[in-house]
Amino acid sequence: MNVPASFWLPPALGGLLALLVLGFSLRANRRRRIVEDVPTSKTTGVFIGLVELKGKAEAAAPLTSHLAEVACVWTSYKVEEHWSYTRQVRYTDSKGRSRTRTEHHSGWTTVAEETRLTAFDLVDDHGRIQVLPEGAKIEPQEVFSETCDRRSRLYYGKGPEGGVANSDHRRRFTETAIVQHAVVYVMGQARERQDMVAAEVAADKGAPLFLISTRTEEQIRRGFGWTQWLLHVLGIALAVGGMLAQQSNVHEGVVTPLSLVVSGLAYVGAALLGWLWSVYNSLIGLSQRVNQGWSQVDVQLVRRCELIPRVVETISGLRDHEKTVQAELAALRAQLEATPLAGGGTRTARVSGRVAAVAESYPELKSQGAFLALQATLADTETRIALARAYYNEIATTYNTRLQTMPDGLVAWVARLKGRELMTGWEAEGAAGAGQASAHGS
Secondary structure, eight states: OOOOHHHHHHHHHHHHHHHHHHHHHHHHHHHHHHHHHSOBOOGGGOOSEEEEEEEEEEOSSOEEOSSSOOEEEEEEEEEEEEEEEEEEEEEEOTTSOEEEEEEEEEEEEEEEEEEEEOOEEEEETTEEEEEOOTTSEEEOEEEEEEEEETTSHHHHHTSOSOOOTTEEEEEEEEEEEEETTOEEEEEEEEEEOSSSSSEEEEOOTTOSOOEEESSOHHHHHHHHHHHHHHHHHHHHHHHHHHHHHHHHTOSSSOSOHHHHHHHHHHHHHHHHHHHHHHHHHHHHHHHHHHHHHHHHHHHHHHHHHHHHHHHHHHHHTOSOOOHHHHHHHHHHHHHHHTOOTTTTHHHHTTHHHHHHHHHHHOGGGGGOHHHHHHHHHHHHHHHHHHHHHHHHHHHHHHHHHHHHSTTHHHHHHHHTOOOOOOOOOGGGHHHHHHHHHHHHHO
């Protein structure tokens, strides 16, 4: 029995569309996991790489939105005009007789639209960081929505002079924006700025997500979750629908209910394999971010150790060589010599306090700009260390929790992934470093 090609076309087409939908579903799941996995960083503690930030959007020279006329950092408006017309159409009915029917057509046509954006700073309780929104997926809020006729000043005042054919002289004005000082969520790639020593968040082809949203993190996470499940439902419908279309094209009972169940289960099986793949990749990505968080702590510790000799040298330059000053300098040098560069948080944690004490005891130090600048840099470094340590603990806790909860824990067990130690105190830095080295080795 020769089976025509049309017999296999519906299920093949349905299967291909189902696989395409599955790909979009897995992408939504991946993005949901990224939102869950990446901890929120403070602007002062941003490292180079994928970061999550929350704060207020502030531009030095904000834009003014076209319709609502509010200060903003991103704005987009659209003007649509309604049209309608009626026409007589001649057709031939089933009996071959010529007939006439009336058709009514209507719709909205865009007659003007524009999107504008500007670089802005995201400001939180620790500082600010520049964000370049070009290339990001923007989720703004609606700031203007109105429908009017020609009697309204808005009709021509904010809309174009020309119109569309068959116009009903009704226009719909809508505008969305990220207003100045609005609280926004930013997920994107951080990089070094070219104009100063600072980080910025900008579009990057290698970044898995660049999102600027006025929604909360929980709303974003739920949105990706619902998108994932709705796409799965659509994928199953396409897979089963292809088989149903095949059944409607044949006269014999070739396609059975069992074949419909099998097609649906085939999609579920493919989705399960895709889920396992995404879970494993998510855990590996989390592990790499834990490594990156540790490196950030290490970088700040090295930075602090490099600053201490400069502070000592500045204090040594004073003309007044009293015995008490020399004693303080000797104590500083002793602590410095006892501190290894990459793991020396234990003793160097006390250095900033000792430097401050020396400054209080000898007011002449406060008149030296170099000393004050070094003291401020050292204080800033202490803040960065605290933020980097908090970030590491948060990302490590997220990773450890994933390893211990089902079903991710089963994938982790099969892949032999191990948890990471937290930094419970500067006294434990040596142990944490040894645990980290062990984790790297595994």
